[in-house]
Amino acid sequence: MDYTAMVGYRVEALDTPALTIELDILERNIARLQSCLTGLGIASRPHVKTHKIPAIAHMQLRAGAMGITCQKLGEAEVMADAGIGDIFIPMNIVGDVKLARLVALARRVRLSVCSDNAEVAAGLSRAAVAAGVTVGVLVECDTGQGRCGVQTPDAAVTLAQEIARMPGLAFRGLATFPTSPAASAFLTEAAAKLATAGLPAEVVSGGGTAAVFGLHELPGFTEHRAGQYVFNDRNLLALQEVTVADCSLRVRATVISRPVPDRAVLDAGSKTLTSNPGHGLIGFGLLLEYPEAVLARLTEEHGIVDLRACTRRPRIGEQVTIVPNHASVVVNMFDVAFGVRDGRVETIWPVLARGMIR
Amino acid sequence: MDYTAMVGYRVEALDTPALTIELDILERNIARLQSCLTGLGIASRPHVKTHKIPAIAHMQLRAGAMGITCQKLGEAEVMADAGIGDIFIPMNIVGDVKLARLVALARRVRLSVCSDNAEVAAGLSRAAVAAGVTVGVLVECDTGQGRCGVQTPDAAVTLAQEIARMPGLAFRGLATFPTSPAASAFLTEAAAKLATAGLPAEVVSGGGTAAVFGLHELPGFTEHRAGQYVFNDRNLLALQEVTVADCSLRVRATVISRPVPDRAVLDAGSKTLTSNPGHGLIGFGLLLEYPEAVLARLTEEHGIVDLRACTRRPRIGEQVTIVPNHASVVVNMFDVAFGVRDGRVETIWPVLARGMIR
Numbered sequence: 001m002d003y004t005a006m007v008g009y010r011v012e013a014l015d016t017p018a019l020t021i022e023l024d025i026l027e028r029n030i031a032r033l034q035s036c037l038t039g040l041g042i043a044s045r046p047h048v049k050t051h052k053i054p055a056i057a058h059m060q061l062r063a064g065a066m067g068i069t070c071q072k073l074g075e076a077e078v079m080a081d082a083g084i085g086d087i088f089i090p091m092n093i094v095g096d097v098k099l100a101r102l103v104a105l106a107r108r109v110r111l112s113v114c115s116d117n118a119e120v121a122a123g124l125s126r127a128a129v130a131a132g133v134t135v136g137v138l139v140e141c142d143t144g145q146g147r148c149g150v151q152t153p154d155a156a157v158t159l160a161q162e163i164a165r166m167p168g169l170a171f172r173g174l175a176t177f178p179t180s181p182a183a184s185a186f187l188t189e190a191a192a193k194l195a196t197a198g199l200p201a202e203v204v205s206g207g208g209t210a211a212v213f214g215l216h217e218l219p220g221f222t223e224h225r226a227g228q229y230v231f232n233d234r235n236l237l238a239l240q241e242v243t244v245a246d247c248s249l250r251v252r253a254t255v256i257s258r259p260v261p262d263r264a265v266l267d268a269g270s271k272t273l274t275s276n277p278g279h280g281l282i283g284f285g286l287l288l289e290y291p292e293a294v295l296a297r298l299t300e301e302h303g304i305v306d307l308r309a310c311t312r313r314p315r316i317g318e319q320v321t322i323v324p325n326h327a328s329v330v331v332n333m334f335d336v337a338f339g340v341r342d343g344r345v346e347t348i349w350p351v352l353a354r355g356m357i358r
Numbered sequence: 359m360d361y362t363a364m365v366g367y368r369v370e371a372l373d374t375p376a377l378t379i380e381l382d383i384l385e386r387n388i389a390r391l392q393s394c395l396t397g398l399g400i401a402s403r404p405h406v407k408t409h410k411i412p413a414i415a416h417m418q419l420r421a422g423a424m425g426i427t428c429q430k431l432g433e434a435e436v437m438a439d440a441g442i443g444d445i446f447i448p449m450n451i452v453g454d455v456k457l458a459r460l461v462a463l464a465r466r467v468r469l470s471v472c473s474d475n476a477e478v479a480a481g482l483s484r485a486a487v488a489a490g491v492t493v494g495v496l497v498e499c500d501t502g503q504g505r506c507g508v509q510t511p512d513a514a515v516t517l518a519q520e521i522a523r524m525p526g527l528a529f530r531g532l533a534t535f536p537t538s539p540a541a542s543a544f545l546t547e548a549a550a551k552l553a554t555a556g557l558p559a560e561v562v563s564g565g566g567t568a569a570v571f572g573l574h575e576l577p578g579f580t581e582h583r584a585g586q587y588v589f590n591d592r593n594l595l596a597l598q599e600v601t602v603a604d605c606s607l608r609v610r611a612t613v614i615s616r617p618v619p620d621r622a623v624l625d626a627g628s629k630t631l632t633s634n635p636g637h638g639l640i641g642f643g644l645l646l647e648y649p650e651a652v653l654a655r656l657t658e659e660h661g662i663v664d665l666r667a668c669t670r671r672p673r674i675g676e677q678v679t680i681v682p683n684h685a686s687v688v689v690n691m692f693d694v695a696f697g698v699r700d701g702r703v704e705t706i707w708p709v710l711a712r713g714m715i716r
Contacts, residue, residue, distance in 0.1 A: 015455040015716050049658060071659045091659070092614040094625070094675050097373040116615055119674050147660055148615040148623050256450040257474055257506040265506050267452070271690055272715050275633040300407060300686055301429045301449070301715065302505055316477050317452050328658055332629050335713055355693055355712075357630045357659065358373050 003336050009345045011252060011338070012319060017268040018252040019334040020321075021349075023341045025248035026056070026230055033212065033229045034063040040215060045069050045088055047207065047227035050328040052353035053337060054082030056230060067110070069207070069225045073101050074356030080109050082352070088205070090114040090140060090175050090225070092148060098358075099123060103131035112136030112172050112203075116148045118162045121169065128168025137163050138175040138203060141190065143183035149176065153190035160199055172203050177225070179206030179218060188220035213241045231327040234286055235278050244288065244323065251285065251322040251330065253303065255314045264293070264314050266303035268322065272333055273298060278325030285322040290314060295322070361694050367703045369610060369696070370677060375626040376610040377692040378679075379707075381699045383606035384414070384588055391570065391587045392421040398574060403427050403446055405565065405585030408686040410711035411695060412440030414588060425468070427565075427583045431459050432714030438467050440710070446563070448472040448498060448533050448583070450506060456716075457481060461489035470494030470530055470561075474506045476520045479527065486526025495521050496533040496563060499548065501541035507534065511548035518557055530561050535583070537564030537576060546578035571599045589685040592644055593636050602646065602681065609643065609680040609688065611661065613672045622651070622672050624661035626680065630691055631656060636683035643680040648672060653680070 006013075011020055037044045046060045047069040057068050057079055067086030070076040076087045087109050093102050105111055106128065115121040115137050128135045139156045142149025150156045156174060164171040174190055176183045183206060191201045206218075207225035209232075215224065228235070231249035232242045253268035273284050275298060283295040284303065292309040307313050314320060324330040331337065332354050339347035364371075369378055395402045404418045405427040415426050415437055425444030428434040434445045445467050451460050463469055464486065473479040473495050486493045497514045500507025508514045514532060522529040532548055534541045541564055549559045564576075565583035567590075573582065586593070589607035590600045611626035631642050633656060641653040642661065650667040665671050672678060682688040689695065690712050697705035 013455075015459075016453070017715055091625075092623075092674075094614045095374070095612055097371075101373075116617055117674065120614070123675075142617055146621070146655075147657060147662055148617055151618060254453055256452045256478070259474055259500055259506055260509060263504070265450075267449075268715070270632070270634065270687060271713075274628070275635065275687075276628065277633065297504075299505060304505055316450075316475065317481075329628060329633070333713065333715070355629075355691065357375050357626070357691065 003348045006338070006345050006348060011340055011343055011345065014252060014338060016252050016254040016319060017272045019331065019337045020250050020252060020340045021337050022248040022250070023339045023346060025246060029230050029232065029246060029248060030059055030063045033226055034065065036212060037224055038064060042215065042221055043223040045205070045223050045225050047071070047225045048079060048353070049075060050227035050331065051230055052331055052351045053349045054079055054084070054352055055349055057082070057084055072356055072358065073098060073105065074358045075353040076105055077101070078353040078356060080105060084109070086110045088112045090138070090177070092116060092120045094120060094123065099127035102135065103127050103133050106131070106133040106135050112138060114138050114140040114175055115159070115163065116140040116150050118159060121159070121163050121166055125166035125168045134168060134170050136170045136172040138173050138205060139163070141174055141176045141186055143176045143186040144180060145177060153186055153193055156190040157193045157197055160194055161197065164199055171199065173201035173205065175205040177206070178208030179211035179215060179221060179224065181218060184218040184220045191220060209236060210239055228327050233327040234281055234323055234325045237286070237323070238279065238281060247323045249324065249327050249331070251324055252319050253322060255316055255318045255320065258316055262306065262308045264305040264307055266305060266320065267301065268303045269301040270298040271300050273303065273322070273324055274326070274329045274333060276326045276329050281325055285324050288321040288323065290320065361706045364696070364703050364706060369698055369701055369703065372610060372696060374610050374612040374677060375630045377689065377695045378608050378610060378698045379695050380606040380608070381697045381704060383604060387588050387590065387604060387606060388417055388421045391584055392423065394570060395582055396422060400573065400579055401581040403563070403581050403583050405429070405583045406437060406711070407433060408585035408689065409588055410689055410709045411707045412437060412442070412710055413707055415440070415442055430714055430716060431456060431463065432716045433711040434463055435459070436711040436714060438463060442467065444468045446470045448496070448535070450474060450478045452478060452481065457485035460493065461485050461491050464489070464491040464493050470496060472496050472498040472533055473517070473521065474498040474508050476517060479517070479521050479524055483524035483526045492526060492528050494528045494530040496531050496561060497521070499532055499534045499544055501534045501544040502538060503535060511544055511551055514548040515551045515555055518552055519555065522557055529557065531559035531563065533563040535564070536566030537569035537573060537579060537582065539576060542576040542578045549578060567594060568597055586685050591685040592639055592681055592683045595644070595681070596637065596639060605681045607682065607685050607689070609682055610677055611680060613674055613676045613678065616674055620664065620666045622663040622665055624663060624678065625659065626661045627659045628656040629658050631661065631680070631682055632684070632687045632691060634684045634687050639683055643682050646679040646681065648678065
């Protein structure tokens with residue numbers, strides 16, 4: 001479909017489900033986060049997994065970000081193709097195919113990755129040496145998330161020393177997710193021990209949009225990776241640090257059935273909104289026109305809305321606007337996003353890094 | 359990436375996460391379902407939302423299916439482009455853009471849709487008349503699912519009569535999901551009343567893979583729409599009607615971290631496996647090599663595996679094979695599926711209807 005023909009369309013004229021981005025809000029969110037981090041003296045390296053759109057990454061860089069974060073090599077390749085030159089992938093890169101892609105990418109951009117153990121670092125080193133490139137490496141620290149990462153500051157120092165000895169690698173610092181009081185304490189201790197060991201951490205990288213609100217009280221970080229802030233979502237609304245007026249990402253859907261008075265059915269199900277339950281949220285999205293409604297249940301292509309709490313109720317054919325639970329995973333379900341201002345489509349962005357799970 | 363170059367590759371050589379389909383199992387599943395429905399004298403109209411791959415739809419038709427089912431117009435357009443000529447979309451089609459697409463499709467294929475109310479049917483009629491086409495319509499009946507559908511057999515008859523009077527529409531029968539004892543009773547009563555009213559239902563269409571196991575005890579259906587049976591998944595394993603040997607769909611992932619003895623981390627998260635919890639399942643997939651492991655938690659690009667119950671434990675760099683909770687939603691996360699026989703890639707299928715949510 002030739003989406004470019006839709007520039008100038010009213011949003012109501014878009015076929016549904018449609019992913020729209022309110023450009024005024026997007027621009028404000030990008031400016032505000034950058035201003036906040038600049039004020040704290042912390043570098044911004046936004047995580048593009050949330051939007052997967054090179055044009056938005058370039059907006060973030062123009063606002064002052066010093067580089068971007070990608071979660072997968074495939075995302076990074078798309079962003080490099082779009083001219084972005086400084087990329088951090090906070091992930092253990094493992095396996096021959098991935099390492100070949102990694103060193104090819106390292107020829108094109110300033111590249112850093114994470115490692116949480118010597119075996120992964122040794123693989124990076126062998127590939128980098130064979131290709132004649134240098135790959136930056138940060139030690140990933142598990143500061144409470146229970147995912148990847150070394151478990152103690154001492155283990156971080158030991159691994160950093162091993163990495164520093166490996167050819168083809170440049171030890172760059174420490175990384176964790178999310179930024180928290182425990183993360184601050186862990187990384188401050190590790191950074192001090194690294195300095196004592198003569199191996200100072202150039203970068204101490206934290207992350208998370210929710211963490212930004214308390215970042216002024218958390219010492220020790222030089223860099224922050226925020227993702228969701230460009231859009232905000234129901235998870236962030238629940239923290240009461242942002243309002244609906246800060247939510248730039250919406251899914252437009254159509255009411256296709258009103259089988260009983262208390263139920264509406266939308267043409268957007270789990271293949272659109274995902275089954276992501278959010279953090280303790282009720283329902284799968286907020287209907288802006290019917291905030292009392294509960295998007296209670298999703299099947300693959302249907303959204304079942306409980307209208308019991310609603311005085312006004314939608315008619316068949318009506319469009320509704322949904323703020324999703326978790327922006328990052330919903331964007332990934334769409335091939336195209338419509339940038340909207342004053343109710344009209346201003347720009348059309350292919351979600352170029354959608355599905356880049358490799 | 360030129361995936362065709364990978365024909366003949368061992369599956370272990372594929373970059374991960376990778377979606378593989380065991381062709382021997384796929385072929386057996388298709389033959390077995392068709393044989394079962396033929397034995398019952400029920401027409402097969404498989405639901406292609408599960409695989410979204412035209413080549414598999416053609417396998418189903420060659421096995422004896424009389425047409426296919428699609429859940430969205432976009433899926434149907436892809437399947438029509440692939441030469442499939444008989445398509446049922448059990449969905450209320452609403453809105454000008456969708457109706458224009460619908461009548462364009464009706465020029466190319468024998469097309470039926472659902473309606474659960476007169477307003478939706480009137481929209482179909484106006485569009486069909488304006489385009490000079492005929493659209494087949496089945497009355498959707500809510501027989502317990504609580505999604506779309508008329509609520510009583512009498513309401514089904516009333517709507518059928520309205521549809522039969524509308525120009526451009528051909529009343530074809532009744533549809534529901536899933537097939538169940540309640541569905542059988544509802545549709546049998548509605549069909550009898552339609553016959554009495556002089557408007558016999560040509561088609562009484564039920565659906566669901568799980569329902570097939572009890573279909574011999576449920577009278578009243580002329581047609582069945584099964585989807586998951588081509589692959590099977592953890593939801594179906596839990597019913598104990600199929601075994602792992604019947605599960606043709608697998609996600610290959612790599613162990614990228616072993617941060618503590620009881621934890622492995624995979625390079626497959628919710629953007630690969632989805633957050634779909636399945637029907638009362640624990641974890642997000644079954645690891646065939648480590649069946650005692652629990653794929654306990656997913657972040658966007660990481661799968662966190664609890665190894666506490668495992669005696670053997672995976673090493674970093676090892677690939678694992680995952681049977682997902684719900685096949686339909688996982689296939690939709692991939693652009694490409696690898697058809698595998700005897701451990702080697704035999705065919706590469708783009709998931710052409712992936713993301714066709716409109």
